[in-house]
Amino acid sequence: MPDATLSTVHNAAQLLKEFTRDAELGVSELARRLGLGKSKVHRLLTTLRSDGLVEQDPRSGRYRLGLVLLELGDAARVRTELHAAAAPVLVRLREQTGEAVEIAVPDGDDIVFVERLEAAHTLRIGPPLEAGRRWPLYCTAAGKVLLAHRPEQAREEYLTGTTLTPLTRQTVVNPDRLRDEITATAARGWAEAVNELEAGISALAAPIRGATAAVVAAVGVRAPTIRYRGASRRRLAMAVVQAGEAISRRLGWAHRNHGA
The missing domain is CATH 3.30.450.40 (GAF domain)
Structure with a gap:
């Protein structure tokens, strides 16, 4: 369990770092860059969004860094x-x-x-x-x-x-x-x-x-x-x-x- 938790934190950190390369990214692009499944990336984004670390454009569905960050x-x-x-x-x-x-x-x-x-x-x-x-x-x-x-x-x-x-x-x-x-x-x-x-x-x-x-x-x-x-x-x-x-x-x- 500790290893899984640390892995999740690492994946979330790597995901956030991708926004230093592009201001907005979608689930598919993030999954490809991180080498993770779309469902896992979506869960990460949902969690980060709930804490204000990312936000989603309601029209395009793409994500960007949130105000908290x-x-x-x-x-x-x-x-x-x-x-x-x-x-x-x-x-x-x-x-x-x-x-x-x-x-x-x-x-x-x-x-x-x-x-x-x-x-x-x-x-x-x-x-x-x-x-x-x-x-x-x-x-x-x-x-x-x-x-x-x-x-x-x-x-x-x-x-x-x-x-x-x-x-x-x-x-x-x-x-x-x-x-x-x-x-x-x-x-x-x-x-x-x-x-x-x-x-x-x-x-x-x-x-x-x-x-x-x-x-x-x-x-x-x-x-x-x-x-x-x-x-x-x-x-x-x-x-x-x-x-x-x-x-x-x-x-x-x-x-x-x-x-x-």
């Missing part, structure tokens, strides 16, 4: 371009806010901080979050941003299937309350986590989009909670949203009222 390709490209696109914006954001600034990318049900600049303030926020360290989505501002922009079904699967372990007394561990926060995040364009990952530390984050408008990362600030209230919170939110949009534009995103 375009988004995955955009995400892969962004990972290699993110540092160059974000570097000057992060410097400006730290100058604007005086706080620690960072960028996180999704990694399954976690986030990984891939860029970080320390705060300019004398009063700083303890040890830095190490690059490459994984943190849960539910208790971080960046994680809430990424959850807010997941497809609805995937978001609900996370909310109903994840054990929300409290890291502090303020960590949101009620799925309904977390759902409300994620809804609010999607509506206003930014998320916050006050004393949730670490007592005494607050964070605020906004989305970064790639060229297809898919959210591929989040940019944020972290500050001592004693500095995070009132006018400071509103000022940080505006600065972080603007930074997210600036990085997105540098990654090829053209703003078309996507609500970020």
